[in-house]
Amino acid sequence: MRLAQLPVLLAVIGAALPACTRESSRPKNVILVSIDTLRRDHLGLHGYERNTSPFLDRIGRSGVAFDQCIAQAPWTAPSHASMLSSLYPSVLGMGRFEDPGHISDSADMLAEVLADAGFRTHAVTSGGFMAAKIGFTQGFEIYDDAGLNMETTVERAMQWLRGIREDERFFLFLHTYDVHKYKPPASYHATWVAPYSGALAFHDRIADLVQNHEEQAKAGALDDADRRYIRDLYDASIAATDDWLRRFWESLEQRGLADDTLLVVTADHGEEFWEHGGSGHGYTLFDENLRVPLIMHHPSLSSRMVPEQVRLLDVAPTIATLVGAERPSSWQGESLEGFLSGHARTLVAFSEHAHLPAKSARTPHAKLILAASEPTRSFFDLRSDVLETTNLLGQLDRATWRPMADGIERWLRDNAADQRFRSGKRIVFNAAELEELAALGYVGGTTGSDIEDPDLDVWLKILAEER
Ligand SMILES: [Zn+2]
Structure with missing residues (x-):
């Protein structure tokens, strides 16, 4: 493009955009926070009865909160990879705990897009399945995966921000395993954890117990008090994380950065608390695993709770649009800019995990889950059965759910046809990293099935059987 054409083109683009994204009010900087394992329905903003999240509630209510944001995978590595590359996990070839896969260098990562647009870029994550070696580093000047907890994560982020000049734009990605x-922290027990003297009181690896079902079996049957204790620890962790985020945001306000910064807070997946018999994440495609918070806050965005369904896949395109960066053609998600000002359309959310293995299609009204093994093929009417307790497959006319099956077929065919983003690289963790993953419950447990994610032909056969 000749430079002389540029002002004319920008004027045309500016006229076509809603007021919130005109050049004058575009966010200068971006901070994207991923609170690993945070369920949407444990936030006050979304109706939780405990006051776990006063800060997130405040920024969610003064900004834009999405009521139905669906993750594309129910666990850390593939879900974050999908969020940050706007590609589906199977397009990246990412999936199993024991072999999470590597993000291809061909993927256009959000940090690369923003770096190309002139942003300084920095990430602080808690390692584990967010370790640099999985390929998350692309586009970041520094990818620091040694943020032990929110306290150190915020300290490291603030240290980096002190080196940013006033005329520079920045993109900061923060990830924490604190939830x-x-x-x-012990100081949160008195408020959040009910008196408990059960067998788990001195258990020092609750995350392993929740996530690793072999560990849970060793502990024996958990009673109501044990489960309550686990949920209390979870809520206390949310409250502590919310406090750290509030302090972080206040320090940005003191430095005069908050009004120039688009703050996006989300999670890679939720957590099961025995709603469908299990606990932890990564084993099913039910909403307690897939439905996550998504909050966007900037003075240019009008306060709004968006009821329509959106996807983590859409986070990167939305951020790019809001800051005026160019969107790569490889991205499979869509910008949610229209949703921010009330103009929305239905986006079907496809999700997948390689453990069962299973694929799902979700609309705001229904979900179809297809698994490679019985009996987990299911259809739920989310209007009357939000908890997904009654599998209607076999009871309903096939015409009811066939469009969703057709959608899954098109999605699988599209994804299988595009092999550009599969690195095929196997990640090897060292002993210290394996211990870190074990403490999170990711090593030595069952993963639901030994079946590898089948080829397209097998999925098409399963789809044909269901018709
Ligand atoms: Zn995670």
Whole structure:
């Protein structure tokens, strides 16, 4: 493009955009926070009865909160990879705990897009399945995966921000396992954890117990008090994380950065608390695993709770649009800019995990889950059965759910046809990293099935059987 054409083109683009994204009010900077394992329905903003999240509630209510944001995978590595590359996990070839896969260098990561647009870029994550070696580093000047907890994560982020000049734009990505770990600071116990003297009181690896079902079996049957204790630790961890985020945001306000910064807070997946018999994450495609918070806050965004369904896949395109960066053609998600100002359309959310293995299609009204093994093929009417307790497959006319099956087929065919983003690289963890993953419950447990994610032909056969 000739430079002389640029002002004319920008003027045309500016006229077509809603007021919130005109050049004058575009966010200068971006901070994306992923609170690993945070369920949407444990936030006050979304109706939780405990006051776990006063800060997130405040920024969610003064900004834009999405009521139905669906993750594309129910666990850390593939879900974050999908969020940050706007590609589905199977397009990246990512999936199993024991072999999470590596993000291809061909993927256009959000940090690369923003770096190309002139942003300084920095990440602080808690390692584990967010370790640099999985390929998350692309586009970041520094990818620091040694953020032990929110306290050190915020300290490291603030240290980096002190080196940013006033005329520079920045993209900061923060990730924390503090909610995943079930180890809230002791000072939060009195308020959040009911008196408990059961067998788990001195258990020092609750995350392993929740996530690793072999460990849970060793502990014996958990009674109501044990489960309550586990949920209390989870809520206490949310409250502590919310406090750290509030302090972080206040320090940005003191430095005069908050009004120039788009703050996006989300999670890679939720957590099961025995709603469908199990606990932890990564084993099913039910909403307690897939439905996550998504909050966007900037002075240019009008306060709004968006009821329509959106996807983590859409986070990167939305951020790119809001800051005026160019969207790569490889991205499979869509910008949610229209949703921010009330103009929305239905986006079907496809999700997948390689453990069962299973694929799902979700609309705001229904979900179809297809697994490679019985009996987990299911259809739920989310209007009357939000908890997904009654499998209607076999009871309903096939015409009811066939469009969703057709959608899964098109999605699988599209994904299988595009092999550009599969690195095929196997990640090897060293002993210290394996211990870190074991403490999170990711090593030595069952993963539901030994079946590898089948080829397209097998999925098409399963789809044909269901018709
Ligand atoms: Zn995670």
